[in-house]
Amino acid sequence: MTSRVYGFMSRLSGEAAHRFRRWYGEGPYQLLLLLASFALAGYAGVRLLDGDWPMITVWFVGAALVHDLVLVPLYALADRALRAVAGGAGRRRRPWVNFVRVPAFLSGLLLLVWFPLITGQVERYEPVTGLSADVFLARWLLVSAALFAGSGLWLLVRRRRSATKGRPSQVH
Amino acid sequence: MRETPRTNNPTQPEFWRSPLRGIRLTSVLGVVLLAGITLVTVTGLLSYAAYNPNLSPVNDKTPDKGLLGFYLFDWPTDPHWLYRLNQGLHVTVGIALIPVLLAKLWSVVPKLFALPPARSLGHALERISLLLLVGGVLFVFLTGVLNVQLEYVFPGSFYPLHFYGSWVFLGAFVVHVALRLPKALRVLRDRHTPDNDDESGDADGDKGGDKGDELVSPRPAEPTLSRRGALGMVGGGSLLLLATTAGQNFDGPLRRTALFAPHGGDEPGSGPNGFQINKTAAARGIRPVDTGAAWRLTLSGPRGDDIRLSRDDLLDLALHSAALPIACVEGWSTSDQWWRGVRLRDLAALAGFDPDRAAPDVLVDSLQLSGAFRRAALRDNQVRDARSLLALQVNGEDLSLDHGYPARIIVPAAPGVLNTKWVSRLDFGELR
Structure with a gap:
């Protein structure tokens, strides 16, 4: 799209468009879109910040920073540790990595999304809803156990199957 | 490499x-x-x-x-x-x-x-x-x-x-x-x-x-x-x-599949009033003395003088039924409950609005002392709908305190917070 607009512009007045692009680095279409979006962000932003604006800014920018500088490195490190434990190189030598990775990912995802309820820190939950808040931690542990157990079982079945498949070929 | x-x-x-x-x-x-x-x-x-x-x-x-x-x-x-x-x-x-x-x-x-x-x-x-x-x-x-x-x-x-x-x-x-x-x-x-x-x-x-x-x-x-x-x-x-989330929009066994959703799992009670509660009476500071025999619903409208009705007065009016869900902004809901009470448009007529002409809007007050929606407004189309009730009973029984006893609003397709519980006052009139 950018290039199409650029093409049109260059036919219209090649020299001016070329100079604009050299000065700005992108096509005019991109600039117009961004300016419109910044205007909207400004309109909504002053209303968003009308209140405890330092904390709201911290939350807005902090959400991105915490994600990029804490969460992403955290799960990258966890995954690297898992691969290190699995050891060796090559897909064959560590066929069980994903049998830990997938249930760990799913369990971690549930914890991430439902962290307040699972850790039982929502004090108003019980008085407000009339429901018990104790159930969430137990459910998370049970679901995690089921995920890991199911994954282990699947691995076992696969190993068995490949072992029985492997044997006749060894006889050959 | x-x-x-x-x-x-x-x-x-x-x-x-x-x-x-x-x-x-x-x-x-x-x-x-x-x-x-x-x-x-x-x-x-x-x-x-x-x-x-x-x-x-x-x-x-x-x-x-x-x-x-x-x-x-x-x-x-x-x-x-x-x-x-x-x-x-x-x-x-x-x-x-x-x-x-x-x-x-x-x-x-x-x-x-x-x-x-x-x-x-x-x-x-x-x-x-x-x-x-x-x-x-x-x-x-x-x-x-x-x-x-x-x-x-x-x-x-x-x-x-x-x-x-x-x-x-x-x-x-x-x-x-x-x-x-x-x-x-x-x-x-x-x-x-x-x-x-x-x-x-x-x-x-x-x-x-x-x-x-x-x-x-x-x-x-x-x-x-x-x-x-x-x-x-x-x-x-x-x-x-x-x-593990979707089930909180259904009742019974399906709700139990919502293992982590805030309104998944079990219902807060059993019997006709045993469905999900957004805010309990205790959490909203509703005292039994406010909802007892001394409770009166105040109606106001073009007639001028306020009308005060006891719960028994309301039960003597024409009662109607409507099957409607509770649906919360937080993404949980119940299936249709069987509500019974007085139509809002009948109450508007009592307050002095000619039932044959356009219905008014209404401003609803709750007994609750806190909460962003202890006062809420309903539009004329909502007042006019025959299923919009000031409900006194649900599923064949009196409302429980947690579901809004002595009387609550129930309006089709409205967000839960506009279905005001523990109603104390209805002001019928043109809001805008």
Whole structure:
């Protein structure tokens, strides 16, 4: 799209468009879109910040920073540790990595999304809803156990199957 | 593999070693997010309209919305499950999108660290827009996810934060889609886009980073998972969240499947009143003495003098039934409950409105002393609907205290907070 607009512009007045692009680095279409979006962000932003604006800014920018500088490195490190434990190189030598990775990912995802309820820190939950808040931690542990157990079982079945498949070929 | 240099510097492309990253993965995730966020946006905007914020200041938690309320319309009462469906979709789909969102952000994280920070003015502006995009989407998802868990730790009231935050995000989102979707579609359409080619494409900076696949690691680690496998894992995460959340919009065994949703699992009680409660009477400071024999409903309207009715007076009026759900902004709902009470339009007639002419709006007061909606306004179309009741009973029994005894409002397709409990006063009249 950018290039199409650029093409049109260059036919219209090649020299001016070329100079604009050299000065700005992108096509005019991109600039117009961004300016419109910044205007909207400004309109909504002053209303968003009308209140405890330092904390709201911290939350807005902090959400991105915490994600990029804490969460992403955290799960990258966890995954690297898992691969290190699995050891060796090559897909064959560590066929069980994903049998830990997938249930760990799913369990971690549930914890991430439902962290307040699972850790039982929502004090108003019980008085407000009339429901018990104790159930969430137990459910998370049970679901995690089921995920890991199911994954282990699947691995076992696969190993068995490949072992029985492997044997006749060894006889050959 | 050893020829390329090792590095601990995330600004170097060699730092990022996952063999999964690449424009195909990012494109698939991006297109799924586009569809999902569009749905969540539309349902979110509809939910805002469902509060009828233009009707009365008491319904409007974002009074300085200005042009952002450009699309508001009178919220209908048909179909009666409209808000239940809308809000169930908004919250459930939003939660199921979280793994897709996180995977998408992970897939492009090397770009965040890429140097130079800006190649040109145009590139610098785009990166500022990306801060609004990423900060915005995380802010909006975070406030939403915390709010449905009643964890009000965010700095202010949920409504303005989520609403204005969404608009900041949406501006950046539209730009991002306009600038990137054509390329994503091209990549997805072209099955032969190589997954691992061309590491040098970005070298000549004046292409704006659009040529070549700069997301592909120049020093990829040994693969342990295929891209298809990674997508399967993300999709599995979405399905798991969906399967453990969606059930909070249904009763009985289905609700029990919602293992982690705030209103999943068991009902708060048994019997006719044993369905989900948004706020208990105790939590809202409703004292038994306020709801006992001394309780009176006050009606006011064009007649001038207030009318005061006891619960027995109300039970002597013509009673009608309506099967309607409770549907909360937090994305949970009940199936239809069998409510019985006095029609709002009959009460409007008692207050002096000619039943043959247009119905009035009504301002509803609750006994509750706290809560953002202890006062709420209903529009004339809601008052007029024959299913809109001041309910006295539910499922064949008197209302329980937690469900609004002595009397509560129930209106088809209205958000739960407008179905005021412990009603003390109804002011019929033109609100705007």
